[in-house]
Structures are given as structure tokens and as C-alpha cells.
Amino acid sequence: AQSVTQLGSHVSVSEGALVLLRCNYSSSVPPYLFWYVQYPNQGLQLLLKYTSAATLVKGINGFEAEFKKSETSFHLTKPSAHMSDAAEYFCAVSGEGYNFNKFYFGSGTKLNVKP
């Protein structure tokens, strides 16, 4: 069965500091993995996706994530946080077979960026 666990519902960093948001997944098949960002009162916007090509995936706004099969992880990082990065971030894993774009989301991590 597919599931995602995001460690830490709230993360706070200073502007310019490293951002690390953790995601571990469970999947019975080779997964597709995604990170989405949600700003207040808005829908979800895709940051990046892993679909079995390169294990280090680069996304928009300077974010990247590394797929580590041995650790069943897909952590999101950004070298230097910006105030505009403050938002909620969701990790998601795809469904199986024909339901490959039926996603299972984590509970989200709210990122706070301090000046």
C-alpha cells in the first residue's frame, strides 16, 4: 500500500539557511514521488517530481530532492531559504498500476522563514 510520512509538521529556519523537509514513503511498486507547495488559500503547485530517472531531482525556486531507495526517503532541500519560501509543503507518492496518478499525500510541513 502507498503512504507517505512527513517528519515535522512545522520547520523554522532563518533567511539564508539550509532548508530540509523530510519525507519517507511506502510503496509496493517503484514509486513516482512528488513535492507540492501550497500558499495560503491557494491550491497545490508542483515543485518537483521523481519518475525513476535521475535520483537527484531539481525543481522550481531552487528546490531539489534526492530519491534514496535504501532509505525509502525523498527529502526536499534548498541551500538558502528566502522569505517567499514560507508555505506548506506536501510530499506525495503515486498509486499503483492504472492508478499511477492517484496520489497519496503526507500531512504536510509548514515552513517558517525568519528574517
Place this chain on the structure above:
Amino acid sequence: DTGVSQDPRHKITKRGQNVTFRCDPISEHNRLYWYRQTLGQGPEFLTYFQNEAQLEKSRLLSDRFSAERPKGSFSTLEIQRTEQGDSAMYLCASSPHDYGKDNEKLFFGSGTQLSVL
């Protein structure tokens, strides 16, 4: 490509009333999904359509909920006899489901925020 649009953005209703939400997917997308998101949680799958066919419904979707996509274009989600527990953000998403056309991605609308008083 105008993106996925949802209407209304906000809906306030009294317990026991019926409400209906509309979703217009990206025009060439043939898969359409409904998710529900409550405060502090990630989106939870409710149901999805391939063209006009409803292929799966979550157990979260009680018999008070019904969704349609009559011509394989826009979709409606109706909640009958609303309860306070139905208060949530209802998100619609679409996907092309054709090989090589970003078919593994979901494109989300801005959602309809439902408040049941």
C-alpha cells in the same frame, strides 16, 4: 491553458443544506480528481473520473456525496444534508493520462473552502 478552475472559492452553508461545487479541468485532460483537505492535513482522495466514467470512489465518500462528469469535461461535486464535519477545502485536479504528456502529474485548482455552520 487557463489551468484548473473551481467555483465557488468559498461557500458558507447551514447544516442540513445541500451544496454543489464545480470544477473545470484543463481542456485536454481526461482524468479528473476530487480531493478533500482538512486543517493540518494533506489532501485525501475522494473520487476520480476517466472522461465521463467514475472509476473509483473512496470510502470517505459517504452516500451524501455524489460526483458527476456528464460530458467528460467539467465535473460537479454535490454534498447533501451537510454536516459540520464536511467543512474542508475541496480540491479538484486534472491530468492528461496520455503517455509522455506529463501524465504522472496532477494539476490542481485553487479549491472550494466549505464552512458548515
